[in-house]
Amino acid sequence: MGLVLGSILLASGVVVFVLYPILKGQWAAQDRQDDELTEAEARKRVTLLALRDVEMDYETGKLDEEDYRELKRQLSREALAALEAVEAERGEAGAVAPDPELEAQIAAVREGLREGRTCERCGHLNERGSRFCASCGAQLPVTAAAGGDEAGA
Amino acid sequence: MTILGELALWIALPVSLFGAVLAYAGGRSGRGDLVLSAERAVYAVFGLLVLASAGIIAAFVGDHFEYWYVWNYSNRDLDTFFKVSGLWAGQRGSLVFWALLLGFFSTVAVFTNRRKNREFMPYVTGVLLTVMTFFLVVLLFAKVNPFERLPFAQADGRGLNPQLQNYWMTIHPPTLYLGFTAFTVPFAFAISALLTGRLDSRWIVLTRRWTLLSWFFLTNGIIFGMRWAYEELGWGGYWFWDPVENASLLPWLTATAFLHSVMIQESRGMLKIWNMGLVTLTWILTIFATFLTRSGLIESVHSFAENTTISFIFLGFLAVATTISASLILWRREALRSENEIQSFLSRESAFLLNNLIFLGITFAVLWGTLFPLIGEGLTGKKVAVGPEFFNRVNLPIGMVLLGLVGVGPVIAWRRATARNLRRNFLLPLLVGAAVVGVFAALGSRQWMALVTFGLSAFTLTVIVVEFWKGTRARARIEGEGALKAFLHLVGRNRRRWGGYIVHVGVVMIFTAFAAAAFKLEVIQTLEPGESVTVESPFGHTYTLTYEGVSTHLRTRNMAWQAQAVMRVQKDGEPAGTISTEKRMYLTFPAPVTEVGIRSTALEDLYVILANAEDLGAALGNDPEGQRATFEVQINPLVGWIWYGGLIITLGALIAIWPSKGSLPEMRARTRPAPGTQEAVA
Incomplete structure (x- = not known):
């Protein structure tokens, strides 16, 4: 008798627990939540991180100067496009930045891109701290942020 | 209850x-x-x-x-x-x-x-x-x-079964199962991505830590199993390519391939179909491994016939799951097209691709060697043995290429590397590797497979050390930090990369230990009490073991009898304690089992097996005339490095798994390129 009663209690407890949302009309969200990365933001992060990787590969001697410049030019363009896409998105949604540290870095890069040095030879706008012009390869005046001068140590 | x-x-x-x-x-x-x-x-x-x-x-x-x-x-x-x-x-x-x-x-x-x-x-x-x-x-x-x-x-x-009454055997299956079951989560996300059509790399980013966690448990589960075999099975080895071991290795191989290939998708938007295939294959292999070990199929096809229900349910489920997954991938093949192409053969992408092909090659070799005897028995009724020779012959050379790739991977740049860079980066590691081979050859060793493996290990280890050093130096220079701070920040800011390199160090140690098995020594000798046997180890130590006699216990708690042979050990003439090895007869098990005696050092294990007591009845009766016994004394070089390597892998894996806000891998959500940037990538 106790066994039958126990079974019924256990089974009905489980059934009520599982069906509760349907009975009460509780809904789970099924779309992207506000604090999650949008595609444009994800893309922005990836390009910025790829830029960081390229810097690292160059610093540790895995990339030749010529390839470094080429990759950096590509990635800088991608990064700028991504930044603008995020800007546009944010203008619509007014979302809050999820990660202050990364945002600071992004701000620095953007500032670099905006306030970067114009190449004296071809007029290309380079990210701040660039050693060489990303477009024509001419050497740029050394800036403080660039640090040492051991190219490809 | x-x-x-x-x-x-x-x-x-x-x-x-x-x-x-x-x-x-x-x-x-x-x-x-x-x-x-x-x-x-x-x-x-x-x-x-x-x-x-x-x-x-x-x-x-x-x-x-x-x-x-x-x-x-x-x-x-x-x-x-x-x-x-x-x-x-x-x-x-x-x-x-x-x-x-x-x-x-x-x-x-x-x-x-x-x-x-x-x-x-x-x-x-x-x-x-x-x-x-x-x-x-x-x-x-x-x-x-x-x-x-x-x-x-x-x-x-x-x-x-007394052989299962061992600490390692108690934690080995749960650890493996944790690995098997955790992998269901990445698989579920992959299928969900296919069904919802959200086929950018988000599902990979979301499940990255799950995959690592599963891999971490699988790796430890396999190593615990090796430890158990080494301590309990009493033949001085740790891996015999038996079907149960192979079953656990198969999903590990494909999961390892997957861990590497997702990085190409995240950073380059390539290999999407491949990754879907790998995550599915790995999950199917976890179910297959459970099926192989838990359906009775392995013991024999005949025991398979005793309970066909479970086998048919498992095989049916595997068939249905494979068909559905494959159809989904096929259905979404357009959306899974690669965003980029490999720009150069000399690039990290192609090194990773080669790594993947090798892992799959080993997977199929092991799968074939495991299934062939079963299929053969099913068809002919005779058990066809595929011994360790087959697996070793096929897998050792492939494994050596893999070990070399562990060294090549980190140094080669994404997208494109140039020959000049490779020369510059590989010169020192190659020299170190060659020097190691040279030293061993000069010392008179002619075990070429082992020597080449040692050389490759040295090469790979040098690459990793230089990588850490260069990374720290570059960071110290750019950020103006002290060496220790720069090092900690270096690892902390890209945990997956540097944690991965630490895992590689553990892998190198384990490969070195495998190769060192070529220098294993084995002496079998029958001794009377008071007589000794002397063994000289590859590291130049002389072990003298003097047989003291057998002590016996009758009718202990769960044993009919227990015969313990004790030997006094001298290392290079100095007393170094005793070592004991036993035969036990459990009340609940039909045959006596052997407990080996192991004396471990960082470089070599002294491993003693009581092979035979010549006159067991007399020994059990404590008759001083009946104490003659046969011993097998082994020197197993570097076996401990497998367990130490396992600990290093654990450390590296934990560094890679540990959550940290804003760490690099968290952010690697590669998505489709925004309009207008396509030409910049291509």
Whole structure:
């Protein structure tokens, strides 16, 4: 008798627990939540991180100067496009930045891109701290942020 | 308690099945209440499985020998520790345990995603509950119910196989199962990505830590199994390419390939179909491994015939799961097209691709060698043995290429590397590698396979060390930090990369240990008490073992008798303690088992096996004339490095898994390129 009663209690407890949302009309969200990365933001992060990787590969001697410049030019363009896409998105949604540290870095890069040095030879706008012009390869005046001068140590 | 457990198992099946249906329906119709209900079903099934497992443990601890399962895997004399672990000691309980762990990981996955990644969750819940339903069907309908009762209660159980009464054997299966079941989560996300059409790399980023966690458990599970074999099986080896071992290795191989290839997708938007294929294949292999080890198929095709139900359920499920996954990938093949192409053969992408091909090559070689005898037996009725020779001949050269790639991978740049860079980066490591081979050759060693492996290990290790050094230096220079701070920041800011390199160090150690097995020494000698045997180890130490005699115990707690042979050890003439090795006759096991004596140092193990007591009756009667015994004395060089390497892998894996806000891998959500940037990438 106790066994039958126990079974019924256990089974009905489980059934009520599982069906509760349907009975009460509780809904789970099924779309992207506000604090999650949008595609444009994800893309922005990836390009910025790829830029960081390229810097690292160059610093540790895995990339030749010529390839470094080429990759950096590509990635800088991608990064700028991504930044603008995020800007546009944010203008619509007014979302809050999820990660202050990364945002600071992004701000620095953007500032670099905006306030970067114009190449004296071809007029290309380079990210701040660039050693060489990303477009024509001419050497740029050394800036403080660039640090040492051991190219490809 | 046990009745309640049995009841819980029966309630779990309809709840799980119903939950799966709700989840798919909710996903298709967009009805959030159905989805929420399905997620509650996940929690409920997990709770019910906790009850079921507690019921089994209660039956073991309470000596309820009216249950077939308890009767077969326990007896009154068994330690409580082994009674609790009886939950996974045999096929029936371990299937419940499998479901329990799957329920646990499903619960964690659903709970941690209750407010995020919602677009994936309906189908993730659906897939998790589908797999769960499958295991519950097996448990309840494949004649493997652990709650099956005998016609009458037995007075005592038949006891646990003494070889399973070992610490490592107790933690080995749970660790492997944790790895197997955790991998269901990435698989569920992959299927959800296919079903919802969200085929950017988000599912990979979301499941990255799950994949690492699963890999971490699989790796440790395999190493624990090796440790058990080494200590308990008493032949001085740790890997015999037997089907049970192979079964656990197969998903590890593909999971390792997957861990590497996802990085190409994240950073370059390539290999999307490949990754979908790998995650599916790995998951299928985890189920296949469970099937191989837990269906009785391995012992013989004939035992397979004894319970065909479980085999057919498993094979049917595998066939259906493979077909559905493959169809989904095929259906989405357009959306899974690669965003980029490999720009140069000399690039990290192509090194990773080669790594993947090698892992798959080994997977198929091992799969073939494992299945061939079974298929052969099925067709001809005769057991065809595929011994370790086959596996070693095929896999050693491939493994050596892999070891070399571990060294090449980190140094070669993404997208493109140039010959000049490679020369500059590889010069020092190659010199170190060559020097190591040269030194060994000069010392007169002609074990070329082992020498080349040592050389490759040295090469790879040098690459990693230089990589750490250069990275630290570059960071110190750019950020103006001190060396230690720069080093810690370097690792902290890209945990996956540097954690991965630390894992590689452990892998190099383990490969070195494998190669060192070529220098193993073995002496078999029959001794009277007082006589000695002398062995000179490859590291130049001389061990002298003097046989002291046998001491015996009759009728101990769970043994009929126990004969312990003691030897006094001298290392290079200095006393170095004693070592003992035993024969034991358990009351519940038909044949005597051997306990080996092991004396470990960082470089070599002294491993002594009591091969034979010439006159066992006299020895057991403590007759001084009957103490003659035959010993097998082995020197196993560098075996300890496998266990140390395992610890280093654990450390590296934990660094890579550990959550950290804003760490690099978190951010690598590669998505489709925004319009207008396509030409910049191409």
